[in-house]
Amino acid sequence: MAKVVGIKFKDAGKLYYFSPGEFHVGIGDNVIVETARGLEFGKVTMGETEVSDKELVAPLKNIIRIATEKDKKKHKENIAKKEEALRICQEKVNAHKLDMKLIDVEYTFDNSKVIFYFTADGRVDFRELVKDLAAIFRMRIELRQIGVRDEAKMLGGVGNCGRGLCCSTWLSDFEPVSIKMAKVQNLSLNPSKISGICGRLMCCLKFENEVYTHLKKGMPSTGEKIKTPDGVAVVTDVNILESTVKARLVVEECTKAKEKDQKNGKDAKNGKDKDAKDGGRGKSAKGGKDKAAKDNKDKQNENDKEEKLSTEIYTYKKSEIKRLGRKNSKKKTDDLEDLEEDVLREIKELMKD
Numbered sequence: 001m002a003k004v005v006g007i008k009f010k011d012a013g014k015l016y017y018f019s020p021g022e023f024h025v026g027i028g029d030n031v032i033v034e035t036a037r038g039l040e041f042g043k044v045t046m047g048e049t050e051v052s053d054k055e056l057v058a059p060l061k062n063i064i065r066i067a068t069e070k071d072k073k074k075h076k077e078n079i080a081k082k083e084e085a086l087r088i089c090q091e092k093v094n095a096h097k098l099d100m101k102l103i104d105v106e107y108t109f110d111n112s113k114v115i116f117y118f119t120a121d122g123r124v125d126f127r128e129l130v131k132d133l134a135a136i137f138r139m140r141i142e143l144r145q146i147g148v149r150d151e152a153k154m155l156g157g158v159g160n161c162g163r164g165l166c167c168s169t170w171l172s173d174f175e176p177v178s179i180k181m182a183k184v185q186n187l188s189l190n191p192s193k194i195s196g197i198c199g200r201l202m203c204c205l206k207f208e209n210e211v212y213t214h215l216k217k218g219m220p221s222t223g224e225k226i227k228t229p230d231g232v233a234v235v236t237d238v239n240i241l242e243s244t245v246k247a248r249l250v251v252e253e254c255t256k257a258k259e260k261d262q263k264n265g266k267d268a269k270n271g272k273d274k275d276a277k278d279g280g281r282g283k284s285a286k287g288g289k290d291k292a293a294k295d296n297k298d299k300q301n302e303n304d305k306e307e308k309l310s311t312e313i314y315t316y317k318k319s320e321i322k323r324l325g326r327k328n329s330k331k332k333t334d335d336l337e338d339l340e341e342d343v344l345r346e347i348k349e350l351m352k353d
Contacts (some may be wrong), residue, residue, distance in 0.1 A: 002056060005063070006046025007033060012153065014172050017055070020048055021062040030067035030075075032109070041067060041075040041109045071109075078107040085137070089116055092132050100124050103146065104154045113140040119151050149174055152198040159196060159204075166203055177201040181209040184216060186240065215240050220323050225250075227322040234309060243318040248309035 004017040005025055018033050025031060029044045067075075085105045093100060100120040107114050114137055118124075126143050133141045146154075149167065156168040167174070182194050182205055196202045220226050220235045226247060227233075233247035 001050045001052060002060060003048055003050055004056070004060065005044050005048055007031065007042040008045045008172075009040055009042045012168055012170055012172065015045065016042075017051065017057075017060065019060050019062045023063050023066055025063065025066065030072060032064045032067055032071055034061055034064055038108050038112050039064065039110045041071060075109065078109065078111070081107060085114060085116075088136060089129075089133060092129055096126075096129050096132075098124055098126060098129060100126070103151050111139060113142060115142045115144055117144050117146050117150070117154065119146060119148065148198040149200055152196065157197050160193075160202070161204075165197070171203060174203065175206055177203060177205050181205040184209060185212045186238070212240055215243065218323075219243070219318060220245060220321070225324040226316075227324055228314070228316050229320055230314065232324065233314065233316075236313060244315055245318070245321065246313050246315050248311075248313055250308070251310050252308040 003020065005020050006015045007018050008015055016035075018031075023031075025044050025048075027044055027047050031042055031044060033040055033042055082105050085107075086102060089105065090102055093102065099122075100118045102116060102118050104117045105114060106117070114133075116133075124145070130141050130143065152165060153167040153171075157165050159165050177200075179189070179194075179201065182189060182201070185205070185208065187194055187205075194202055194205065219238055219240060222235055222238060224235050225232060226235060226245070228247065228249070230249055232250045234250060235245050235247045237246040239245070
């Protein structure tokens with residue numbers, strides 16, 4: 001176990017662990033720490049706590065000092081210089097006719113390096129651009145290509161919910177999001193409704209996924225047959241949060257091919273008469289064929305049945321029903337797969353960063 005404090009370098013940035021050393025710091029204090037990029041100005045967002053060695057990235061570095069007024073002034077100056085740096089870099093990008101979009105710029109605290117963040121559809125040869133920028137800024141230049149999610153995180157914005165983007169306000173890390181999460185929550189698979197301003201699947205699809213997955217256990221699906229206090233019914237809607245289902249009662253089952261059944265019955269009777277005459281091993285063999293024919297007939301009759309459902313829809317709690325399985329489940333599944341094939345093809349692009 002090691003005693004650490006959590007420090008962030010951006011408001012919605014990743015949390016990093018540092019050893020407080022001889023300093024007593026609290027949440028909200030500004031500190032100077034040493035990172036792989038050099039000295040950095042950070043803010044304590046997690047007070048002193050003990051964490052296991054497995055959670056640490058060795059070696060654990062110490063806090064250099066608590067930020068002074070001079071440090072805070074220098075940090076503000078670095079932020080103020082960002083706008084001018086972006087303007088200069090954009091002019092050079094246009095001059096070299098590079099297919100790239102500048103997103104943000106960042107100075108290291110000690111002004112040893114300036115980092116430009118950009119997006120592009122493919123690889124960009126910016127070697128000449130780096131030479132021009134190095135001659136202007138007289139410091140190390142780094143051009144870092146980022147994805148569309150990082151772009152949204154840096155620029156900020158308003159989501160479909162009307163609130164600020166989670167990634168730019170409080171979400172530290174991007175976690176994998178899949179289309180299955182939208183399906184579990186019974187959301188529309190329309191790409192425009194489940195994708196964020198970055199064009200990828202919304203991060204919030206994952207927030208409630210665990211709860212929905214847990215509540216959905218034991219719940220029937222739409223189209224599935226259930227046994228209710230009022231009789232057998234077919235599910236028309238499922239409310240996972242309330243653990244209720246809406247269903248139509250099965251009031252009658254009719255068979256499409258009664259004449260065919262009667263004909264099959266006559267054929268089976270003739271077969272039995274013939275078996276009685278054959279006797280011995282022939283009788284046994286024919287009997288096996290009749291049994292297979294009967295099984296096939298029963299299976300066909302089951303597929304030929306049509307359900308007449310009540311016009312009224314009834315609501316039942318999860319505790320009041322018993323699952324009986326889905327009628328014509330294969331056909332239902334095939335229909336769903338055909339229906340979702342085009343949508344999933346569109347959403348496949350949303351899964352890429």
